[in-house]
Amino acid sequence: MRSRSTETHKVPVKRATLAEVAEALGVGKPTVSRALNNYPDISEETKRRVREMANKLGYVGSSRARQLQKGAADTIGLLVTAASEGLQSAYQSEFTGALAAALDGHGLDLLLHAVQDPAAEIETYNRLWQQGKVDGFVLMRTRIHDERIGFLMERGVPFVTQGRSDLSAHHAWIDIDSEEAFAEAIEFLAGQGHRRIAMISGDPDIYSTTLREEGYRSGLESAGLPFDPSLILPGDFSAACGRLGLKQLVDSASDVTAIVCANDATAMGAISQAHELGLSVPQQLSVMGYDGVRMAEMFSPPLTTLSHSAAESGERIASMIVGLVGGDAPANHQILLPAQIIERRSTGPTAKE
Amino acid sequence: MRSRSTETHKVPVKRATLAEVAEALGVGKPTVSRALNNYPDISEETKRRVREMANKLGYVGSSRARQLQKGAADTIGLLVTAASEGLQSAYQSEFTGALAAALDGHGLDLLLHAVQDPAAEIETYNRLWQQGKVDGFVLMRTRIHDERIGFLMERGVPFVTQGRSDLSAHHAWIDIDSEEAFAEAIEFLAGQGHRRIAMISGDPDIYSTTLREEGYRSGLESAGLPFDPSLILPGDFSAACGRLGLKQLVDSASDVTAIVCANDATAMGAISQAHELGLSVPQQLSVMGYDGVRMAEMFSPPLTTLSHSAAESGERIASMIVGLVGGDAPANHQILLPAQIIERRSTGPTAKE
DNA sequence: GACATATACGAAATCGATTTCGGTTGACTC
DNA sequence: GAGTCAACCGAAATCGATTTCGTATATGTC
Numbered sequence: 001m002r003s004r005s006t007e008t009h010k011v012p013v014k015r016a017t018l019a020e021v022a023e024a025l026g027v028g029k030p031t032v033s034r035a036l037n038n039y040p041d042i043s044e045e046t047k048r049r050v051r052e053m054a055n056k057l058g059y060v061g062s063s064r065a066r067q068l069q070k071g072a073a074d075t076i077g078l079l080v081t082a083a084s085e086g087l088q089s090a091y092q093s094e095f096t097g098a099l100a101a102a103l104d105g106h107g108l109d110l111l112l113h114a115v116q117d118p119a120a121e122i123e124t125y126n127r128l129w130q131q132g133k134v135d136g137f138v139l140m141r142t143r144i145h146d147e148r149i150g151f152l153m154e155r156g157v158p159f160v161t162q163g164r165s166d167l168s169a170h171h172a173w174i175d176i177d178s179e180e181a182f183a184e185a186i187e188f189l190a191g192q193g194h195r196r197i198a199m200i201s202g203d204p205d206i207y208s209t210t211l212r213e214e215g216y217r218s219g220l221e222s223a224g225l226p227f228d229p230s231l232i233l234p235g236d237f238s239a240a241c242g243r244l245g246l247k248q249l250v251d252s253a254s255d256v257t258a259i260v261c262a263n264d265a266t267a268m269g270a271i272s273q274a275h276e277l278g279l280s281v282p283q284q285l286s287v288m289g290y291d292g293v294r295m296a297e298m299f300s301p302p303l304t305t306l307s308h309s310a311a312e313s314g315e316r317i318a319s320m321i322v323g324l325v326g327g328d329a330p331a332n333h334q335i336l337l338p339a340q341i342i343e344r345r346s347t348g349p350t351a352k353e
Numbered sequence: 354m355r356s357r358s359t360e361t362h363k364v365p366v367k368r369a370t371l372a373e374v375a376e377a378l379g380v381g382k383p384t385v386s387r388a389l390n391n392y393p394d395i396s397e398e399t400k401r402r403v404r405e406m407a408n409k410l411g412y413v414g415s416s417r418a419r420q421l422q423k424g425a426a427d428t429i430g431l432l433v434t435a436a437s438e439g440l441q442s443a444y445q446s447e448f449t450g451a452l453a454a455a456l457d458g459h460g461l462d463l464l465l466h467a468v469q470d471p472a473a474e475i476e477t478y479n480r481l482w483q484q485g486k487v488d489g490f491v492l493m494r495t496r497i498h499d500e501r502i503g504f505l506m507e508r509g510v511p512f513v514t515q516g517r518s519d520l521s522a523h524h525a526w527i528d529i530d531s532e533e534a535f536a537e538a539i540e541f542l543a544g545q546g547h548r549r550i551a552m553i554s555g556d557p558d559i560y561s562t563t564l565r566e567e568g569y570r571s572g573l574e575s576a577g578l579p580f581d582p583s584l585i586l587p588g589d590f591s592a593a594c595g596r597l598g599l600k601q602l603v604d605s606a607s608d609v610t611a612i613v614c615a616n617d618a619t620a621m622g623a624i625s626q627a628h629e630l631g632l633s634v635p636q637q638l639s640v641m642g643y644d645g646v647r648m649a650e651m652f653s654p655p656l657t658t659l660s661h662s663a664a665e666s667g668e669r670i671a672s673m674i675v676g677l678v679g680g681d682a683p684a685n686h687q688i689l690l691p692a693q694i695i696e697r698r699s700t701g702p703t704a705k706e
Numbered sequence: 707g708a709c710a711t712a713t714a715c716g717a718a719a720t721c722g723a724t725t726t727c728g729g730t731t732g733a734c735t736c
Numbered sequence: 737g738a739g740t741c742a743a744c745c746g747a748a749a750t751c752g753a754t755t756t757c758g759t760a761t762a763t764g765t766c
Binding site: 017018019029030032033034037061062063064065066067068069070 | 751752753754755756
């Protein structure tokens with residue numbers, strides 16, 4: 001039981017309603033509504049008066065009522081899985097912030113939902129949609145076979161994915177050309193004289209992971225270097241797997257002089273482990289990341305990475321989702337963005353021992 | 354005019370309505386509504402039938418209609434300023450994720466809004482509230498004189514701040530006892546033999562910054578060390594200011610052997626700079642952070658920091674906001690949580706040169 | 707001056723769930 | 737057998753904005 005506190009903390013500031021504005025002006029509700037929405041069949045003079053009064057009364061239409069009538073929520077949903085990193089990941093959170101900002105530009109809000117139980121994920125998408133709390137979704141970390149995609153497509157729910165999938169021909173997506181990026185990374189390292197280049201990969205379920213490995217392979221080829229499957233270590237985009245991967249590489253006494261990592265977090269983990277093992281970066285080992293998160297620049301050594309702009313992805317996705325909600329065909333909204341090498345100090349020619 | 358694409362991408366999956374469930378069952382709408390909401394004046398048998406049919410029809414009530422009638426949005430707003438870090442900050446994003454997860458546990462959703470123009474911040478709070486899109490707010494990064502607080506208090510809007518303010522006696526807040534934490538940090542460092550300990554502080558507008566400096570000072574006192582104002586360098590919670598601060602410290606040829614930073618990002622920046630200047634951490638310089646973000650563990654060297662749980666803060670805030678929306682007095686919801694030292698490898702006894 | 711045509715606005719219906727206020731039905735009492 | 741009291745359920749009002757449909761003045765036409 002909570003005790004009514006002595007202080008009056010709940011001032012009943014009733015929000016002004018459209019009906020009140022109408023009455024104050026002596027006109028009908030439809031007039032106010034149409035005036036505020038700038039309909040052509042309302043005289044300029046009336047519009048002016050309505051706007052004035054609305055302003056004076058501090059009227060801000062109830063989005064609840066509007067949504068009910070119009071059938072739109074002006075909100076986009078974004079689900080993060082609490083378990084697997086979620087907003088823990090630097091890139092994911094940079095992207096989320098950028099997305100929220102971009103959506104704002106289109107008058108949309110972002111509904112962020114953290115799903116605890118992975119099993120309830122689909123259920124949550126369904127609920128949010130059925131309830132009408134969102135007009136569409138943005139999906140992060142697309143998996144190769146992503147049940148979310150099929151589910152949403154079946155129901156005709158607007159959505160755009162960050163990353164492709166096996167169904168990407170039929171839905172809207174934005175993606176970074178990570179295949180090309182990794183190929184370039186390898187060529188870059190090869191150009192610095194590295195002959196044995198390992199890769200600490202990402203979560204194998206994620207579509208992009210296969211692309212990155214593909215890029216690694218074709219980069220090796222262009223550089224005329226042999227492909228050694230044992231040099232691709234499994235990972236999951238975490239810093240922890242970076243540490244582990246590096247340990248394995250060292251333990252196996254391989255002659256690797258450079259490592260490309262599936263993302264910046266993994267690269268940081270690898271470098272951290274390298275330092276602990278007494279390896280200096282980049283003198284004895286070059287390490288490269290992917291994503292270009294802010295923190296990469298502040299790492300020690302500052303991380304060479306394949307950078308792409310979270311802000312741009314956010315902007316693009318915002319425009320896309322607006323189009324989709326408006327009825328556009330998903331297939332018309334597919335964008336592949338490039339990543340570029342930002343050379344900092346975690347890579348360099350190997351100083352032969 | 355957009356052209357109707359050839360493929361039918363928009364299956365008109367109409368969401369089932371309460372009226373449909375009622376009709377399918379041959380009962381009235383109120384019966385369905387009350388059955389689903391488990392009112393006592395509906396027979397068990399009827400409830401069962403209703404639930405069954407609702408399930409069969411895949412009925413999920415429209416939250417729009419429900420909200421309009423009940424006057425609640427079941428949503429909490431969180432605004433981040435795109436300009437000043439926002440979700441860029443590791444701690445902020447960890448906290449945001451935790452908050453979203455915790456709110457979910459209470460059946461609430463999180464509306465994330467990125468405000469671009471700081472001048473429009475208050476306006477956004479107002480709009481979100483007036484529109485009825487949210488039932489309350491969570492404020493991050495509380496400033497000493499925070500106009501948001503006054504604004505929301507005046508209107509009786511439920512909110513809880515993460516961090517205290519000059520009005521914190523009258524609103525709900527949760528905070529980390531950073532004063533105590535910094536005092537302990539100093540004593541910890543002093544215990545390792547450090548005599549000259551600097552601090553790279555945070556944004557001076559933030560309330561917590563003054564507390565941290567206060568703690569630094571009192572820690573010095575307990576350790577019997579003199580307080581030298583020139584050893585407190587200004588900052589803004591960024592890694593960049595960590596770099597800058599360290600540079601200044603070195604340039605001024607001070608005999609500082611340890612530095613406490615306002616947060617982990619600043620500490621990482623400082624260490625990164627130290628490395629560049631050829632200073633080894635912790636052999637020549639000990640650096641300590643604050644917040645205990647995940648990445649701190651993966652930094653090189655792994656960061657000694659004052660850790661507190663974003664998850665716990667999130668949980669607590671979620672409970673608080675639920676209480677407030679339910680009508681609790683804000684003054685009954687004020688919690689101070691402790692931080693604890695996590696000793697890793699960025700600190701240690703100085704190796705005298 | 708009668709008739710068509712805009713122009714500007716309003717009454718009432720609508721969105722979908724909840725609430726209010728009764729109305730049935732059946733059991734139970736005396 | 738009339739009266740009382742629960743237990744259950746439904747018609748209609750409600751939340752606040754938008755839309756539909758129509759009407760009342762101007763304006764223009766011949």
